[in-house]
Amino acid sequence: MFTPAILIAAIFNGLLTGAVYALVALGLTLVYGVLHIINFAHGALLSAALFAAFFAFHQFGLDPYLAAFLLAPAFFACGYAFQRFVIGPASHGDDRNMLLVTLGIAIVIENALLYAFHADTRTIDVPYAFQSIDLGFTFLAVPRLVGFGAVFVVALLLWLIMAWTDTGKAIRAVAKERLGAELAGIDVAHIYAVTFGLGTACVAIAACLLIPTYYVNPSVGNAFVLIAFTIVVLGGMGSVPGALIGGLVTGVVESLSGLFLGDSLGQIGIFLIFILVLLVRPNGLFGAKA
Amino acid sequence: MSTSALLDIRGLRAGYGETEVLQGIDLTVSPGEIVAVLGSNGVGKSTLNRAMSGIVRARAGTIQFDGDAVENEKPSAIVARGLIHVPEGRRIFPNMTVSENLDLGSYRRATARRAANRDRIFSTFPRLFERRSQRAGTLSGGEQQMLAIGRGLMAEPKLIILDEPSLGLSPLLVEELFALIARINGEGMAVLLVEQNVVQSLEIANRAYILADGKFVMSGAAADIAADPALKRAYLGM
Numbered sequence A: 001m002f003t004p005a006i007l008i009a010a011i012f013n014g015l016l017t018g019a020v021y022a023l024v025a026l027g028l029t030l031v032y033g034v035l036h037i038i039n040f041a042h043g044a045l046l047s048a049a050l051f052a053a054f055f056a057f058h059q060f061g062l063d064p065y066l067a068a069f070l071l072a073p074a075f076f077a078c079g080y081a082f083q084r085f086v087i088g089p090a091s092h093g094d095d096r097n098m099l100l101v102t103l104g105i106a107i108v109i110e111n112a113l114l115y116a117f118h119a120d121t122r123t124i125d126v127p128y129a130f131q132s133i134d135l136g137f138t139f140l141a142v143p144r145l146v147g148f149g150a151v152f153v154v155a156l157l158l159w160l161i162m163a164w165t166d167t168g169k170a171i172r173a174v175a176k177e178r179l180g181a182e183l184a185g186i187d188v189a190h191i192y193a194v195t196f197g198l199g200t201a202c203v204a205i206a207a208c209l210l211i212p213t214y215y216v217n218p219s220v221g222n223a224f225v226l227i228a229f230t231i232v233v234l235g236g237m238g239s240v241p242g243a244l245i246g247g248l249v250t251g252v253v254e255s256l257s258g259l260f261l262g263d264s265l266g267q268i269g270i271f272l273i274f275i276l277v278l279l280v281r282p283n284g285l286f287g288a289k290a
Numbered sequence B: 001m002s003t004s005a006l007l008d009i010r011g012l013r014a015g016y017g018e019t020e021v022l023q024g025i026d027l028t029v030s031p032g033e034i035v036a037v038l039g040s041n042g043v044g045k046s047t048l049n050r051a052m053s054g055i056v057r058a059r060a061g062t063i064q065f066d067g068d069a070v071e072n073e074k075p076s077a078i079v080a081r082g083l084i085h086v087p088e089g090r091r092i093f094p095n096m097t098v099s100e101n102l103d104l105g106s107y108r109r110a111t112a113r114r115a116a117n118r119d120r121i122f123s124t125f126p127r128l129f130e131r132r133s134q135r136a137g138t139l140s141g142g143e144q145q146m147l148a149i150g151r152g153l154m155a156e157p158k159l160i161i162l163d164e165p166s167l168g169l170s171p172l173l174v175e176e177l178f179a180l181i182a183r184i185n186g187e188g189m190a191v192l193l194v195e196q197n198v199v200q201s202l203e204i205a206n207r208a209y210i211l212a213d214g215k216f217v218m219s220g221a222a223a224d225i226a227a228d229p230a231l232k233r234a235y236l237g238m
């Protein structure tokens, strides 16, 4: 039906798209794994980050790939502050409240964006948007290749932080044994905020990788986060390898089902696989047994 | 008010929601002492420990540690002062290696002396050294208890609170554990030993308190309490 070259090209392209899905999912799963809440503000933060990347380019001519180096720390700081000074204090230590507060933040951010920028969809023009590399049997888009490489580097950095730094170890400790962590002198409020900050930084980097070929409007983040949430459940709630591999798998499934079912039905494949995996492994691919 | 006590608790009240578990606790620990807190299941021993380490807020009363009021401090600040609580049920980090567990004991305190302290703890607990790269969740109950104590020692405590360390250990391991506690104390560390294991606790403690109905019903030299069969029968179910 399709030649192997077309199939392989579809798989490659799926992997490249999947990498950015993986990054958005990574931020979501980190927060879930440590704070045990679904961050409902994730999508709105992604929209905000896309606007930030858009304006960095539009107003200051800052290339999105360079803007990432600014926006990642800036969004880390925002995420840290949200958790430390808004979500944490407003929820009085109750996880259910925390979840509602993230929902509240999402509504505020989305409406603020709507108010400031209206529902218009905007795009930027970068010279490399349509550049591609010729592999002989297919072309790979440069922005997607950059995205894939960047996500790989981010995942590696995150792994290094988690494995080797005291803060990373503290994050892992709080995730699994909060009381033990507190009694070891770990400031849980701080670690929650750092984790939320890391999740938000992931979103900022994802925005910078997306904006060269994508568009921005005040609710654009939600579509991504729906897919990211699927990935998080697919990979196992709170599992970092699960988010990464789940993201890549999702990208490939979307690309292949787009090939077989047509572009408009591409995402149906994702949800079919999602349901199938959960029937066989209710805790996801990498989830701990309940 | 200054006292020579390392820990000085006065009129402490604490509880959960409507229930007030501790209804006016006075307790002191002097430097170098082993003090036992004894009492049956559910009388509030762990609640007292949680109040001292800032996990449960004191509703009334004062907690002075090393001369400073700490009853409003958060747990990490209390750890920074050298008041270390090794909790009931060990609460080690099951997904991390034995070495990582120990390292996190010095997250807040004695960080610069981490490697030296880790070596010292490994020589105290050779089993932990053998298993240093193993995930802590795979250790036996006794090894996990040693790890929990080791993690506490990594912070170079001025006072270490041990909450039912002998729970679930074989008699042989309990012997070893109490010998270890005496040894730690011999190095100058004050110990607050919370136990249901009355006989052995009274053997190594200098003083003891007996908790019942939210209050201390008895306190004094460990030897005196050990010698009072009526009291042990009334409050400790022996």
Ligand SMILES: Nc1ncnc2c1ncn2[C@@H]1O[C@H](COP(=O)(O)OP(=O)(O)O)[C@@H](O)[C@H]1O
Pocket (backbone or CB within 6 Å): B016, B021, B039, B040, B041, B042, B043, B044, B045, B046, B047, B048
């Ligand atoms: N987190 C909690 N929430 C509500 N009640 C609690 C909690 N922890 C303990 N209690 C209650 O407080 C009382 C004292 O418990 P605890 O301090 O654990 O006793 P002990 O350590 O002496 O066995 C018990 O009646 C127990 O049911």
Ligand SMILES: [Mg+2]
Pocket (backbone or CB within 6 Å): B045, B046, B047, B088, B163, B164
């Ligand atoms: Mg207890």
